Amino acid sequence: MELLDSYLRAVKRYLPRAQSSDIIKELSDDLRSQLEEKETAAGCPLTDEEIAAFLKQHGDPMTVARRYRQDSPSLTIGWELIGPELFPMYLILLSINLVITIAALTIVSLSMRAQITWQTFTLPVIIQIFCVTLAFMAMNVVKRKFPQPWYYPPAEMAAMMQIKRGYSISGLILWSPVLLWWLALPRFPSLILGSAAAHLVLAPSWHNFYVPILLLVLASISQRVLNLFYPDWTWLLPVMRLLINAASVPVLYFLLFKSQPLVLVAAAFQGVPQYEKLAEAVNGSLVWGVFGPWLWGYAGISALVYAWYCLPHLRRLLRGKAGASSATVSQSPEK
Amino acid sequence: MPPGNDNHELFENLRLELRRGSLILAVLVMLRVEHYGYTLRKALADHGMPIDEGTLYPLLRRLETQGLLVSEWREEDKRNKRFYRLSAEGKAILKPLLAEWQGINTSLNGIL
Numbered sequence: 448m449e450l451l452d453s454y455l456r457a458v459k460r461y462l463p464r465a466q467s468s469d470i471i472k473e474l475s476d477d478l479r480s481q482l483e484e485k486e487t488a489a490g491c492p493l494t495d496e497e498i499a500a501f502l503k504q505h506g507d508p509m510t511v512a513r514r515y516r517q518d519s520p521s522l523t524i525g526w527e528l529i530g531p532e533l534f535p536m537y538l539i540l541l542s543i544n545l546v547i548t549i550a551a552l553t554i555v556s557l558s559m560r561a562q563i564t565w566q567t568f569t570l571p572v573i574i575q576i577f578c579v580t581l582a583f584m585a586m587n588v589v590k591r592k593f594p595q596p597w598y599y600p601p602a603e604m605a606a607m608m609q610i611k612r613g614y615s616i617s618g619l620i621l622w623s624p625v626l627l628w629w630l631a632l633p634r635f636p637s638l639i640l641g642s643a644a645a646h647l648v649l650a651p652s653w654h655n656f657y658v659p660i661l662l663l664v665l666a667s668i669s670q671r672v673l674n675l676f677y678p679d680w681t682w683l684l685p686v687m688r689l690l691i692n693a694a695s696v697p698v699l700y701f702l703l704f705k706s707q708p709l710v711l712v713a714a715a716f717q718g719v720p721q722y723e724k725l726a727e728a729v730n731g732s733l734v735w736g737v738f739g740p741w742l743w744g745y746a747g748i749s750a751l752v753y754a755w756y757c758l759p760h761l762r763r764l765l766r767g768k769a770g771a772s773s774a775t776v777s778q779s780p781e782k
Numbered sequence: 783m784p785p786g787n788d789n790h791e792l793f794e795n796l797r798l799e800l801r802r803g804s805l806i807l808a809v810l811v812m813l814r815v816e817h818y819g820y821t822l823r824k825a826l827a828d829h830g831m832p833i834d835e836g837t838l839y840p841l842l843r844r845l846e847t848q849g850l851l852v853s854e855w856r857e858e859d860k861r862n863k864r865f866y867r868l869s870a871e872g873k874a875i876l877k878p879l880l881a882e883w884q885g886i887n888t889s890l891n892g893i894l
Contacts, residue, residue, distance in 0.1 A: 466843075469864075470839070470843075472855075472862060472864075473819055473839060473864050474835065474839065476818075476819070476820065476861055476862070476863055476864075477819050477820050477823075477835045477839075478835075479861070480820040481820075505835075505836075506836060510836075511836050514836045514837065514839075514840045515839070515840050515843070
């Protein structure tokens with residue numbers, strides 16, 4: 448019943464905290480009773496696929512939890528802007544944002560010895576409220592339109608679901624231009640340097656990172672191509688993305704913190720202060736912008752998330768091996 | 783005549799609205815005898831009132847909050863189950879509710 452436990456955990460995430468354990472206990476008993484009834488009718492234990500189909504039919508975790516939150520507060524002006532299941536998370540995030548904004552503005556104002564008035568905070572606070580509300584409104588719309596567990600699907604269930612072809616195609620549409628761009632860069636440096644390419648050249652250290660990054664992009668595209676033709680290979684997505692993101696972390700680390708400049712002034716312009724400064728600025732924007740720490744952090748966090756999604760596949764693999772070896776042991780005395 | 787595709791959503795909404803009040807009454811009536819969620823659902827289905835657990839459990843909670851039901855956790859078949867039954871207040875309200883429903887039913891039959 449690993450799948451059922453995973454499903455219940457996902458439902459619990461969206462329930463009112465004070466009642467969540469109680470509701471889950473009751474829901475768990477009901478679902479287990481239904482599954483047992485199905486097993487009795489079938490005369491054999493249900494397979495993971497059958498349990499997954501049953502849970503899918505029961506509804507996505509957020510919709511199930513939403514039924515218990517009918518009376519909970521939501522943001523509704525004529526129509527629902529932020530549903531009751533997202534509203535508590537919205538309030539928490541908005542509060543955190545506002546506290547950080549006000550604290551940062553106070554510290555900056557004090558350090559600059561500027562006068563602190565209501566006007567200091569009004570505009571930044573309004574911007575924060577607007578942005579956070581807009582983000583949650585968008586999330587609310589997406590969750591209503593696509594009620595399948597696309598956002599944090601329970602890892603066990605994600606392991607069971609076929610990878611939608613549309614998902615692989617959208618990935619290919621996104622990554623193919625990136626691959627073409629990367630392939631064209633050595634011949635057309637202006638694709639990354641812009642007009643500065645007339646005075647700058649890609650440095651040898653750039654070429655050290657060129658092939659590893661090309662391989663990572665190719666691996667990412669290969670996973671999507673394979674899953675397009677084999678949507679049942681559900682293990683491929685988390686495994687490949689874990690490997691790609693985990694490999695990106697050291698590559699980006701060396702690129703960010705240990706590498707020589709990525710671009711140099713072209714031989715004809717060396718020693719000209721204007722172009723030396725230009726090279727410095729372009730290096731800075733490449734290291735702290737295009738390949739900046741944000742990308743490094745993103746790769747690290749993604750690696751951890753995909754490691755989590757690999758776990759159910761690993762468990763199934765080990766279970767399969769254990770099952771195979773115990774079957775061999777139980778068969779051996781008969782031989 | 784079955785509703786056309788265009789009217790299907792409208793029909794569903796009206797059907798749900800029609801069922802909502804009747805379901806509350808049916809649940810209250812069934813809980814004159816103690817039940818836990820799963821058996822209550824089966825009993826309702828056996829009487830031609832199927833209800834999915836996503837509707838039943840929130841409804842039971844709401845009725846309990848309103849004081850019409852009482853519940854307690856008890857072990858049965860090696861599993862903890864929450865048993866519900868009508869409270870004294872629920873019993874008191876059920877009588878006039880049933881009379882009201884019978885009145886509506888008679889009127890509707892007259893209109894039809």
